Amino acid sequence: MTPSRSTLLILTAGLALSVPGVASAQVPDLGGMARGLLGGSSGAASQDPDIFLGEALDATKQMMVAAAVLAQMSRNKNDMAAISERVNAIQNVSEAGDLGAYNASFEEDIAALQTNASDASELQAIYDSANRRQKELMLSASLNFARAVILDGQLAQQFPAMLGSMARNPRHWNKVGHARPLGSMINAQWNAGRSMWDPVTALLRSQNVAVPSEASLGEARTISL
Numbered sequence: 001m002t003p004s005r006s007t008l009l010i011l012t013a014g015l016a017l018s019v020p021g022v023a024s025a026q027v028p029d030l031g032g033m034a035r036g037l038l039g040g041s042s043g044a045a046s047q048d049p050d051i052f053l054g055e056a057l058d059a060t061k062q063m064m065v066a067a068a069v070l071a072q073m074s075r076n077k078n079d080m081a082a083i084s085e086r087v088n089a090i091q092n093v094s095e096a097g098d099l100g101a102y103n104a105s106f107e108e109d110i111a112a113l114q115t116n117a118s119d120a121s122e123l124q125a126i127y128d129s130a131n132r133r134q135k136e137l138m139l140s141a142s143l144n145f146a147r148a149v150i151l152d153g154q155l156a157q158q159f160p161a162m163l164g165s166m167a168r169n170p171r172h173w174n175k176v177g178h179a180r181p182l183g184s185m186i187n188a189q190w191n192a193g194r195s196m197w198d199p200v201t202a203l204l205r206s207q208n209v210a211v212p213s214e215a216s217l218g219e220a221r222t223i224s225l
Contacts (some may be wrong), residue, residue: 047181049172052162056097056155056182058220063148063189064090064099064106065223069141070200071109073126074116077134084225091223096182103185110192118195120202127203139209140147140221142200147212147220149197152190159183 065087072083086105093099112172117123127138164181201211212218 039078049166049175053178059148059151060099060185062144063089064102066141066145068108071112073138077130080225087225113196120199123199123203140223142203144220145200149193152186155157155186156190
């Protein structure tokens with residue numbers, strides 16, 4: 001049975017309220033990036049539900065893979081095979097609901113990073129002791145990680161308005177179910193990702209790699225294990 005418009009409005013209002021961290025008090029102290037997020041976005045993702053959902057899915061996958069690589073580097077950089085199956089599986093996910101199976105692993109990866117490399121000098125030491133291939137992986141993962149933090153921040157800011165837009169348009173009612181898990185994940189990843197923003201971006205700067213910003217997001221790097 002197709003839900004009524006009033007039912008969807010109530011549902012989406014509840015979903016928006018269930019996604020914390022979009023208020024100004026939650027924005028990390030990331031300089032211009034934070035100010036840009038609070039200023040809103042006029043990009044296509046803020047207008048088109050399909051683009052929004054696609055970008056949210058890509059950002060979520062990008063963050064999960066980057067965190068997995070960096071965390072494994074901090075645990076045992078000589079055993080990247082330990083995460084290869086999971087990384088490949090995440091990269092091949094096409095439905096938002098399927099990503100939920102990897103939330104627990106993502107939380108473990110962030111916890112490992114916070115334990116082993118929460119300071120810039122610790123992450124730098126891991127990089128300095130790595131071989132050439134491992135260094136390339138670390139830089140690619142760090143770039144993608146920083147990029148995903150920015151994307152997650154933008155998407156989290158847009159999320160409540162996008163839910164309302166979907167509820168008002170019957171053509172998009174079937175997308176609300178896809179938005180729900182993504183809304184929770186992008187917010188959780190934004191809050192988790194900002195805890196590692198300083199060491200990750202410090203590593204990029206130390207190797208003269210441009211740090212992604214809202215004004216210059218750049219392209220994600222391919223990660224292959």
